[in-house]
Amino acid sequence: MIQHMLDGILVGAILSLGATGLTMVMHMLRFANFSHAELLSIGAYSALVFDAIFKSALPVFATQIGPLSMTLALGLAMILAMGITGASAVLFDRLVFRRVREKGDELSMVFASFGLALIIRNAIGLIFGLHTKLYSQDIVFATVLSRDPLLLVKPDQLATLGIALVIILALHLTLSRTNFGFALRAVAENPNLAQVNGINLQKMIVTVWVLGGGLAALAGVFYGLSNQITPTIGRDLVLPIFAATIVGGIGSIYGALLGGFIVGLAANLALLILPSGYSPSVPFLIILAVLLIRPNGLFGEART
């Protein structure tokens, strides 16, 4: 039970990071972006590439940090991956979404996002191969937190959770204390009024893509660290991430952060009563439950 909760919180942190960017884009551009989860893959794979480059160029970076399998090289690679992923998100918007948007066909955006997701996911498979990869071949043993009940946790997982919590705190401070944060929330609530108040919408759209891409890259690297890297990361995580945004209420950044943890916990606790084969269905059951009990989510408002 406690082990499931622990695992749930760790997965939840990853989902929170993924859902935050998704909810902002969905609210601002008004479409369900099915390609968002592919940004996690782009982040995970670009970190893999930079990690290999750093390790071979500067062997000193290849040493592990403390008890972690994570190296300094991977830490730097992660930061670069965030930039690359943010830039990719902006590029996809330029190439596809903005052009569909400008045709005035908002409903087609969701089709476009599905098509784009297919292209990205399978192009990654073609470039990097279909088999799984790992950041580190070394086996890091889980630390026993307690023997009765038996609780195991990997140092990497704790580091992941720690970094995710720091990022979430930084996001919270930005949103609640800075003019930039107010502007982000203002655009999410009412883009037209934000524009009247001097906010440049085009710039803000780019900012939201960069931010969403960066957070997705982090989530992707963390997922790769605690599981493995495969081209199907996006396919496997798209539904849990959407579930997190619906739990929190589409458009609510705080809702997405909390929703990620709720979905992570619920999915892991559900394994106590459901055979593990059913775990891909759990996010859908969560979505159904939210739609039945509280359709607009924890923090969402009814919108048209």
Add this chain to the structure above:
Amino acid sequence: MIGLISYLVFFTTVASILAIAVLGLNLQWGNTGLFNGGVVAFFGAGAYGTLLLGGTPQPDHMGGFGLIYPLALLGGMVAAGLLAWIVGVLTLRMRHDYLAISTFGVAVAFENLMRNAEWLSGGAKGIRGFERPLRAALGDGFLYNLLFLLFVLLLLFATYRFLELLVGSPFGRLLRAIREDETAARSLGKSPDRIRLIAFITGSVIMGLAGGLYGTFYAFVSPQDVLPTLTFQIWAMLIVGGAGNNRGAIMGAFLIWAAWTASGWGLSRFAPVEMQIFAGSIQYVLIGLVIVGMLLWRPQGLFPERLVVSQSGHAKN
């Protein structure tokens, strides 16, 4: 020669079955503006429903009620309709992205359930023990396949006529009114949520019909038949044919199915052996490019309607 003809019969049967599903999607997306991200779930409900109801009893999974074929097929359609009713009631009053996410989710959950619930659906092994109707009289040969093709074509034509009548009726005009301007439709005292629900269920029942025919044709269905790929293919067929246009939808189905089978054949024939495992990935990239490319450069499809209704509701020629 016989080989070629029997292949053509096979190809036309599958393409026609898929065309029925595309017509169902066209009612939802093309006429009503409802995004269905899980076409395969409703298709699958039809296939599983038909085979479970019409099959012979099996020791390892449910079903085998041995219903006469028309009832079994109808039962499959009802199963698809029920699934659509559940998803529709919960999401159609919300903003459109909820429907997109929920239908995508229902497809994931459906495939997952069919794969795991051995007592229900035979799990990964699929459903066995279904006998194709009239097999005793017609045998398994070319004659059977030809007659089955005629049966499918008849149903495709019936579905087409039904939808053309529906779209031309006052109800069809209501659908377009809601798609173009929901507020105006509401102010006329119509309930858009209810009308959208009816359109969504009707479209899904048509997909269920296609699924039932598909299951009948192979006399077998397994989780491999209800993967998301099918949803993407059916979308591509509709987008290529031109959303809102029933004749285009049928042509799109044949065109994309031909392109899909040809590209699969070409890759297996000409791609180097070490590249064979990537054949699927290449096909998916191609279908993604078709969807995105059409939206960017030819959103009205290759076979646009003669009468195009613009966003502002003014008919243009």
Add this chain to the structure above:
Amino acid sequence: MPDPVLNVMNVTGGYVPDLPILHGVSMQAHRGSVTVIIGPNGAGKSTLIKAIAGLVHVAEGSITHAGTEITNIRPDRMANHGIAYVPQTDNIFRSLTVRQNLALALRRHLDPAAGLSDLLAQFPALTSKLEEKAGSLSGGQRQFLAVAMALATTPSLVLMDEPSAGLSPKAAQEVLEQARALTENGVTILLVEQNVNQALRLADHCYILAEGRNQIDGNAADLIGDPTVAEIYLGGKRLRAGA
């Protein structure tokens, strides 16, 4: 008479291309005055004010402010031209607190702290509500907040779309008096109103619009009780076709 601060010349435009709502509308506003636009529903009053703010595309004609061409300006650049716009509804960010709304409006201010205390001095009712979500304010308080946000950029021209709509008569009176008070610092006010009598008593100059065209204009006080005003409202009778 001095040159007008705002000069709208033969403007044609609307939300959708080929479907103009405004048909060659012209109007002027003078520095430090209150100009009101009235007219029956669907006359194009709000559309005109949005066209000035750059929110509606102007297909023909031109708009100048303080001698500068501002036809089809980007709405987010309005403040750079000394213009502020208060929309009729949804004119505050409900999910932000009052303080955060004002901080957002003041973010280009040279001294935001001083700007905030200036605004609170003008709108004392907001002082006790600073930490509350703007969505929880009453209608009148919301309107005050919206006007305060508009004034945060120290504009010389304020466009207001039906500021008294949906308010109690008392709150409406307060909001309109607040608008009048702004002119004492040389601010020019252009407002759209449904409440004809209240608006005419308050304003200096009045334009009446119907069917997207100018109908009549004149000294606001002279138009009070003018039978032709009532005729335009009731019968839609056109005095000068096309203008």
